Amino acid sequence: MESKARLPILLFEEKIAETVDNNPVVVIIGETGSGKSTQLSQILHRKGYTRSGCIAVTQPRRVAAVSVSRYLTDGVLLRESLSDPELKQYSVIVLDEAHERSLNTDILLGLMKRLITLRPLNLKVLITSATLDGEKVSRFFSNCPILNIPGKLFPVEIEHSSKMPKSYIEDSLSTAIGIHVREPAGDVLIFMTGQDDIEKMVAKLEERIQTLEEGSCMDAMVLPLHGSLPPELQVRVFSPPPLNCRRFIVATNIAETSLTVDGVVYVIDAGFVKQRQYNPLTGMYSLDVVQISKVQATQRAGRAGRTHPGKCYRLYTSAVYNDFLDVTIPEIQRSSLAGTVLYLKSLDLPDIDILKFDFLDSPSAESLEDALRQLYLIDAINEDGSITSLGRTMAELPLEPSLSRTLIEANEYGCLAQALTVAAMLSAETSLFLSQSKTVGKKRKQTLSHLPDGSGWGDHIQLLQIYELWDQTDYDINWCKDNNLQVRGMMFIKDVRVQLSDIMHKIAKGNLDVRSSNRRIEGQDYRALRKALCSGYANQLAERMMRHNGYRTLGFNSQLAQVHPGSVLKSDEDGKLPNYIVYHELIATSRPFMRNVCVVESHWVGPILAKLDKLDIIKLSGGIKKASHEIPLVEDSNQPKDCSGIAQLADDRDAKIAAARERFLARQAHR
Missing domain, CATH: 3.40.50.300 (P-loop containing nucleotide triphosphate hydrolases)
Structure with a gap:
């Protein structure tokens, strides 16, 4: 050492x-x-x-x-x-x-x-x-x-590919095997874009290593490294390998600079990273695989020179590298800021103005206005932009505001235990169901049929039902395996639920009444829980379009979206979908999809539409607002830099909100 x-x-x-x-x-x-x-x-x-x-x-x-x-x-x-x-x-x-x-x-x-x-x-x-x-x-x-x-970095030889790879996983795999067979001792760090790619790469690499002729090269071990791994598995990469054994560490971009793994001599860099982006004008997320920046490329290469002279294999051409952005776009310019604005409001400091807060790189005016609107609809701030008592309580919970609001409302309705479960289940960073590659397709379909279906009310209810079944087995990990559920993910959820429960009980000493409730909700309509979800997801409400198999989201920029194909939400016996649903997130893939949806009742929607009708961003900001052109905006190469269209967008929004309100009142009149 x-x-x-x-x-x-x-x-x-x-x-x-x-x-x-x-x-x-x-x-x-x-x-x-x-x-x-x-x-x-x-x-x-x-x-x-x-x-x-x-x-x-x-x-x-x-x-x-x-x-x-x-x-x-x-x-x-x-x-x-x-x-x-x-x-x-x-x-x-x-x-x-x-x-x-x-x-x-x-x-x-x-x-x-x-x-x-x-x-x-x-x-x-x-x-x-x-x-x-x-x-x-x-x-x-x-x-x-x-x-x-100055650092203590050994020289690193950088080798660019002569052409772009058709599959960065396959090219990374062949490069890794080539290193193992031909290069001297030293660990190999392989950068992948996310957990799914890491699991595929680990499986493929282990399989290929086993096919190598015995004695033709040293022993090898393959270790994944990503944020979803439990601590006991994360720390394995910091332990030295056995004698005459090469480690292959397959990691996300957390291995760029956040931590250092000694022993790495070779780096394989495909030049991609998975980046989550939020569009405040549509309320929509996208999770895109994008090119890394030059700074990230430099950091990745530097991992190879920590303890010995190293080598970095870049699976992209030098011309492509020259086109990389110099630096990565800050997260604050590509995220929903509802939690950020709630936190700043909760500090209750007179010298902090949300729209004037001094950020190193300012988010767009649209992002801040979107956050204010979200917080107003879930009662975290009032019409004048002041934080409410509910908002202060929400800020104490380490959750996104929509789930914090759901827990508080669930406490009032006597279904806090169930809401804690749903919030914990939604906190899992990846899908709880094992990927198709992990199991035989026919077996997967047969196994999934044994899991609950949400009783027709949607995905939040299914998540609750799954956890309750696992609870009845005393958290048996074999039950998870039998039902193709990720054991690590379910254990993480169990721990998160305990932490949230503890926080809610501490909060209860102040202004909350944490009522005792049975583990299971009596009856099958889950009415109290669905009503709590409606309050929490007031900003994420969607109305069914009469002539379309889809929904219009009632947001700043209303648009047609569909329920994600993986949802358990079903149409009724007449083939009709529910009139209103709330969704956990709106994502952009081949088209706008709503993920994790739950049915809510029409008369719960009226107060939300009424609030939309009264929404005034200037008042929500506290009456202090810069002109749009004075607030630095996120540059978008696909959009003109002229901001004159923002007023027109606001007018369109108001017209669409009014139209939605009229449709709701018309339906109520015909009931």
Whole structure:
């Protein structure tokens, strides 16, 4: 194991201490291998900063936080700030891996800028990264100093492909086998876009390795690495391999910079990443496989030079690399901001204006207005934009606002136990059903027929029923296997449900009444739970079109969407779909699809439509609103940069909302 004394950052210990002593904010660009993530907090401790408070070190990803076990995730620090906005227990706050520009990290950057004016004498803020645009961050923090710490990186030979791959999985596979057969010892890091691709690659690679002639090459082990793995499986990649054994680590982009796996000599980079994008004008998500940025390509290559001279196989041409974006688009410019705006509102600080909040990269005006609208419809803020008591309670739950609202409403209706289950089930990061490749198709169809079907009410009810059946087996993992359910996912859900239940009980000491309820809902209409879901998903309401086998979403930009083909929602005996449903998310694939839908009753919809009719974004913002052209917008190469069409969109929205209201009243009159 390499000696800490050899880490480059320790050569700069006195310079770091002096700069921190004399400045409230310092940007530290620590190249790969410099030791910044492990040694910086210890340097600060040795210089006495723990005498007046704790040192908080945040990581944007859970996997990275596991690898340095005493660190916080950035989300945890945000939650702490709800009860203590000035974070008085900390003398130093280190935002590590800030280059990832996660949504939470960007919020923290804005809050730190404000906080250092409130605590100028007893708080130090350090922003660290391997690839961050230090000049940009320095300007954001009034030209604070930048320290550059060299890394200890061995040379990495980069080899570009002569042509683009037809299948990046197959090309990655053949490249990996070629390395194993021909190259000297050293672990191989293979970048994939997501869990599904990782599982396919792991299975294919293990199969190919087993077909190699015995004795023709060293032993090998294949390890997956992604955010959905439980901690005990994540930490395996940090243990050295057995003697004369090569490791193949198949990972998502969490292995770019968030953590370092020693022993990697070869990197296979297909040049893609899976990126989730949100369109505030349609309320629609898309999960797209997109090209990485040049910064990401550099980081991936650098993984090969940590302990030895390495080699990076880029499965794309040098011309394609030249077309990559220089940096990755920040998450805050491609996410729904409802949770972000709720958090900022809950701080209840008079000097924070949502539409003027100082972000390093401002989100679009449409994104902020969309968030205000969502929060208004679920009663988190009132007509004047002030946070409500419900909104304050919602902010205490580590959930998206729609699910937080559902839990609070479910408590009032006496079905909190069931709503906790649904919220936990929806928190799973991937599908709970094993993929087709994991099982024989005929067997899958036969097995799935034994699972509940939601009693005709939709996917939320099916998720509840599945969990209840598992509960009756005392959480037997063999039951999950027999029903083609992911064991890891179900165990994760069980843990999340316990955590949510604990939080709700703590909240109950304040303004909630957590009522006891039986595990199973009496009767089969699930009325109370569906009504709670209607309140939580007020922004995600869809009305059936009379002449179409689809729905119109009642949102800012109403459009025709269909229920996802994987939904258990069924038409009635006359072939008709329910008049109204709510959905968990609207996604763009081949066309707009609503995922995880639930039937709601028509008379629950009236108050929501009435609120839509009264919606006034200017009032929701607190009456303070910049002109659209003054607010930096996300650049979209497919759209003109002229913002004059926004007013027309608003007019169209109002007309469509009024039309929806008239249709509802007409149906009510004919009942």
